[in-house]
Every structure is written in C-alpha cells, then in structure tokens.
Amino acid sequence: MIPQRVRDVLEKYGLEAFEFEPGSTSTSVSAAEKLGVSVARIAKSILFLGKDGRYTMVVCSGDRRISSSKLKKTLGVKARMATADETREATGFEPGGVCPFSVDGIEIYVDRSLEPFETIYPAAGTDSSGVPMTFDQLRRITGGRVCDVVSDG
Numbered sequence: 001m002i003p004q005r006v007r008d009v010l011e012k013y014g015l016e017a018f019e020f021e022p023g024s025t026s027t028s029v030s031a032a033e034k035l036g037v038s039v040a041r042i043a044k045s046i047l048f049l050g051k052d053g054r055y056t057m058v059v060c061s062g063d064r065r066i067s068s069s070k071l072k073k074t075l076g077v078k079a080r081m082a083t084a085d086e087t088r089e090a091t092g093f094e095p096g097g098v099c100p101f102s103v104d105g106i107e108i109y110v111d112r113s114l115e116p117f118e119t120i121y122p123a124a125g126t127d128s129s130g131v132p133m134t135f136d137q138l139r140r141i142t143g144g145r146v147c148d149v150v151s152d153g
Contacts, residue, residue, distance in 0.1 A: 017124035026096030026127035028062025043122035061113035064150040096127035108144035
C-alpha cells in the first residue's frame with residue numbers, strides 16, 4: 001500500500017499511481033514489464049552516502065548506471081551506494097520501492113537521461129507501484145537539481 005505521505009504528494013499534484021501485486025516492480029526491468037514501457041522510462045531512485053556523511057538521491061533512467069567519477073564531480077565528494085538498512089533508515093522506503101519525493105533532508109538530483117521521455121515512472125514508495133509523470137513534474141515535485149551522472153554508452 002502506498003504510504004500516506006506519498007499519497008499526499010500525489011494528491012497535491014493531481015497524479016495517480018499504478019499499483020500491482022507486492023514485489024512486482026522491485027527492479028527497473030520488472031517495473032517496465034508491469035507498466036508496459038521500456039526500461040529506460042523507469043525513473044530509478046538510488047540513495048548514496050557521501051564521505052561527508054550526507055545522503056543524496058539520484059533519479060535516473062532505469063537502463064543506465066551511475067558513473068562514480070561523474071557523481072563525485074557533481075557532489076564534490078566521493079559517495080557510495082547506501083545499504084538497504086541505510087536506505088530504509090534515511091528514506092523510510094524499502095529498496096525496490098524508493099520514492100524520490102517526500103524524503104526530507106536528502107538532496108535530490110534528477111539525471112538528464114530521463115529528459116527525452118514524454119512520460120517517466122518513479123516508484124510511489126512500494127515495490128509494486130509506478131507514477132506516470134513528466135521530467136519537469138519530477139524535477140518540480142522533488143526540487144531536484146538536473147545533472148548528468150550516468151555512464152556514457
């Protein structure tokens with residue numbers, strides 16, 4: 001079930017989430033299959049922990065990988081992917097269902113890899129959901145900075 005804090009954001013912006021059976025959208029590939037879209041249109045949210053102790057979330061295309069060197073250049077500090085426990089603790093969401101909005105105190109970056117698509121699909125706080133929205137909606141709702149941190153090719 002979609003958490004109330006996410007439902008509140010969806011309602012505020014006039015968005016509706018798709019909901020499926022538990023665990024059915026826990027990866028970009030499974031989410032794309034359920035939603036009937038390309039993996040590239042899945043907006044995966046990845047939490048990173050910087051050497052400075054701060055968490056940062058990057059939202060990027062589901063078919064892309066984060067470049068460590070580009071991420072370091074963007075953040076100004078080396079960062080590693082947060083563990084499952086760290087992700088739960090910092091966001092309140094389980095890995096596979098991390099939602100890029102309604103996460104207080106975490107800086108959000110939205111990668112340009114999502115920009116070409118008319119509709120993209122971030123998770124709605126569960127591993128069985130997806131929210132159709134535009135790149136600009138995602139950027140506005142999250143307050144995210146646009147970046148280029150995915151690996152080339």
